[in-house]
Amino acid sequence: MPRRMLHINPGRVVVHIVLIIITLAFLFPLLWMFSTSIKTQAEYFTYPPVWIPAHPTLEHYRYIVSTTGLNAVRNSLIVASVNVALVMAVSIPAAYAIARFRIGGHDFSFWVLSQRMLAPIAVILPLFLLFSQLKLVDTHPALILGYTGFNVAFAVWLLIGFFEEFPTEIEDAGLVDGCSRWGVLFRITLPIVTPGLVVTALFCFVFAWNEFLFALILTRQAAATIPVQLAAFQAPTKILWGEMSAFATVSILPPLVFAFLLQRYLVRGLAVGGIR
Amino acid sequence: MQGFVPVNADPTSEELTVRPSAVSISSAQRHHGALWRWLEQKSLVIPVTVLLFGVTIFPLIYSLAVSLHIYDLRQEVLWKFSGLENYRIALFEDARFWGSLFTTLRIGVAAVTIEFLLGLGIALLLYGPIIGRRFFTTLLALPVMVSPVVSALIFRMMLHEKYGVINGTLNMIITHFGLGKEFAILADQRWAIWAVVLTDVWQWTPLMIMILLAGLQSMPLEPLEAARVDGAGRWQTFWYVMLPMLRLAIFAALLLRFIDVLKTFDLPFILTGGGPGRATETISIYIYLNGFRYLRMGYATAMSYLLLVLTVVLSTIFIRNVVQRRSV
Numbered sequence: 106m107p108r109r110m111l112h113i114n115p116g117r118v119v120v121h122i123v124l125i126i127i128t129l130a131f132l133f134p135l136l137w138m139f140s141t142s143i144k145t146q147a148e149y150f151t152y153p154p155v156w157i158p159a160h161p162t163l164e165h166y167r168y169i170v171s172t173t174g175l176n177a178v179r180n181s182l183i184v185a186s187v188n189v190a191l192v193m194a195v196s197i198p199a200a201y202a203i204a205r206f207r208i209g210g211h212d213f214s215f216w217v218l219s220q221r222m223l224a225p226i227a228v229i230l231p232l233f234l235l236f237s238q239l240k241l242v243d244t245h246p247a248l249i250l251g252y253t254g255f256n257v258a259f260a261v262w263l264l265i266g267f268f269e270e271f272p273t274e275i276e277d278a279g280l281v282d283g284c285s286r287w288g289v290l291f292r293i294t295l296p297i298v299t300p301g302l303v304v305t306a307l308f309c310f311v312f313a314w315n316e317f318l319f320a321l322i323l324t325r326q327a328a329a330t331i332p333v334q335l336a337a338f339q340a341p342t343k344i345l346w347g348e349m350s351a352f353a354t355v356s357i358l359p360p361l362v363f364a365f366l367l368q369r370y371l372v373r374g375l376a377v378g379g380i381r
Numbered sequence: 382m383q384g385f386v387p388v389n390a391d392p393t394s395e396e397l398t399v400r401p402s403a404v405s406i407s408s409a410q411r412h413h414g415a416l417w418r419w420l421e422q423k424s425l426v427i428p429v430t431v432l433l434f435g436v437t438i439f440p441l442i443y444s445l446a447v448s449l450h451i452y453d454l455r456q457e458v459l460w461k462f463s464g465l466e467n468y469r470i471a472l473f474e475d476a477r478f479w480g481s482l483f484t485t486l487r488i489g490v491a492a493v494t495i496e497f498l499l500g501l502g503i504a505l506l507l508y509g510p511i512i513g514r515r516f517f518t519t520l521l522a523l524p525v526m527v528s529p530v531v532s533a534l535i536f537r538m539m540l541h542e543k544y545g546v547i548n549g550t551l552n553m554i555i556t557h558f559g560l561g562k563e564f565a566i567l568a569d570q571r572w573a574i575w576a577v578v579l580t581d582v583w584q585w586t587p588l589m590i591m592i593l594l595a596g597l598q599s600m601p602l603e604p605l606e607a608a609r610v611d612g613a614g615r616w617q618t619f620w621y622v623m624l625p626m627l628r629l630a631i632f633a634a635l636l637l638r639f640i641d642v643l644k645t646f647d648l649p650f651i652l653t654g655g656g657p658g659r660a661t662e663t664i665s666i667y668i669y670l671n672g673f674r675y676l677r678m679g680y681a682t683a684m685s686y687l688l689l690v691l692t693v694v695l696s697t698i699f700i701r702n703v704v705q706r707r708s709v
Contacts, residue, residue: 117510126505128520134535134583135523137546143540153553154546202425209426215700217429220437222696224644226665227534227685228437230672231444254437256427286421315528317647318665322673332530332647339534339651346538353531361524368519372595375525375588 131340135357142225142350144168148223149346174352177334181356184248185313189306191249192256197302199257200264200289205273214265220258225318228254235320241302243325251319256309263308267301268294307363310375331356432683441689444682452679456611467683478684480659481667488574488640488649488663492581493635500589500634501583505619507590516629524590529608531649540566567653573660577649581642589634596630597623640695643688664688 139150143161202208209216232251233242241247258315271294279289295302317332324333335356339350367374433635448468463587471478479538507514524532539547542565566572604626608618624631646665649655655670656664668688672681 115415115442121512122507124503124511125504126515127503128517131524131583131587134532134539135527137539138535140530144697150544152543152549154544154549173637180643184572191432195432198425201423208422212479213426215704216517217433218700218704219693219696220433220694222640222699223437223441224665224688226644226668227444227682228440228647230668230678230682230685231440231447233672234447234678235440250436253432257433260456288426290425313525315530315546317528317530317651317671333529335528335530335534336651339537339654349534350538353534357527357531360528364522364526365519365681368515368522370521371525373590374593 107278137222138350139354141346144277146347151272165347166346166355169352169355171332173329174336174355177329178355180245180324180328180363181314181330183245184252185310187245187251188252188256188313189309192253192260192309193302195253195258195305196260196305197295198287200261200291201268202284202292204265205270205276214261217258217261220296221252221262225255229319229322232319239355242323243328245328248313248320248322248328248330251323252313252316256312259312260305263305264301266373267298267305270301271298282317303371304374307367308370311360311363314356320335396654400513440694445686447679448683448686450675450679452682454676454678463679468687470680471684471687476661477659477667478664481662481664483666484574484661485643485645485663488577488645488661491574492578492585492642495578495582496586496589496638497631497635497704498594499586503586503590503632504593504597507594518591518594519632521587523587525587525591527584529584529647530651532580534586536583537567537652538577540576542566542568543611568657570660571655573653577652577661580648580652581645584648585638586643589638592630592634593627593639596627599708600626629703631708633699636695636703640692640699643692643695 140156140158142165143163144155144158145162148155163167166176193209203214203217229251236242236247236251239252275297276289278294279293280286284292292304314330314353316330316333317336320330322332323334324330331352334354335349336354364371388477389567395612436644449462451458451463451466453459465488478482479627539545542548542563547670548564548566555561556565564572566576590696600623604622605618608622612619644665646669649661649663650666650669664684666685671677671684
């Protein structure tokens, strides 16, 4: 290692050091949150700030578990996973039809994509009025249905790309052998594009897991998801930084784990298939 | 699959003559003909159409109807027809509507500009011969995956005037060197908007990095080589060769981010609650307050339609110029 280092020119070393500093700067808020979550109150309400807690504690995590935490996690899990299942069930056939037959032409596919561009506040106003009349407010179905609009648009566009990469010759063989279109889709195509399906599902899950505006309006207490319960810590009367940080740390674990799994697809997923 | 049958084995296939890239025929299609094939294809998109109609199209038609009425849950006046009155008030009488729109645009312009410059700089650093590029890009991508609620709460904590690691440290420096008065970013009319910008920059610069890096990596190398052979300097190569080739990626990234900021709600709502005063009140927050705090649904839906027009125009530009070139 030292011998190889000698051949590295100083410019490149500087670039690497700069990159390490930048990366640490971007990770700092997350690290700070974690460090706050294991500090005692005396250590976070102090001046100058304490960087590394001298007496790490798990009391804030225990507090979260004993209060609203578990119910919120449960709600988020139910809403996000049922939403993903529903979204995938309708998006897979639609994306397949667009990829193979250009069904509905440009208009149909752009109409689907445009759903992703809608301002959430414009959709939630009428959705709230309708769901109140249906007595769905503060139930899981309200959020599960509410998130489908955005997620379906997203999923269809991501899936089109995965289906287009799949060679049609294999499907043709199935068709000639007497499979129907639905049969080809389920028996031949889907098993092979599974990685693409997983990527799409994970992105949809993260969106539903992180969403705040719809959850704020469509839930009260029983069905409140993690972001809603987290937002309650923002109230000026209670500054429970340790508890808040502990809850936030737990809540970002699934998205962070997914980030490592999805890294090759992040651009594709986050830029709506606009850029590949 | 029992053995591979060549696709063009059946000369009666009309699919092949009409659209060679499309599918061949199946036995089912042979038996039932064009109608069956049509039904089978349509059946694939029926679920998505029904669902989207239920969760967005119908609600939006409903809210268009609401926006033409006085619909006030507090005064219990519902469905009192008022024509375009709500739109007239928003456009010509409500200074707070325009104020929140300009606040949103200011946040958008400031945040997207900073994100772009930072993103381009970091993407260029990563484009070179970097050991562990995957490692850096993965770690840099993490803020994007975090809920805006969480990022707003973290920055709320870090920007606390006294105990916040950013604001507190700044104040420590200010008092130590006698540079003036201590200040509180979140409670300051002039500075609060920069707290929102800072948080947005932290969260979304990584997306800029990723889009621009992907653009750089998909660039053909020949023009760069040619420029170097012709004696162009680093700066010239960047300005005259790389930037023009990156045009589409840059345009896409800027527009995509700007549309997102126009719709932003959660980040400023948690970070500052739109305050102090109305210093960080975005258009989405103002619509939210009208709908769910003042309970003037008619007026809120009218404003939301004005916001929709704005985002739909920008989205159409995005779709026409970016997406259409790529696929379909």
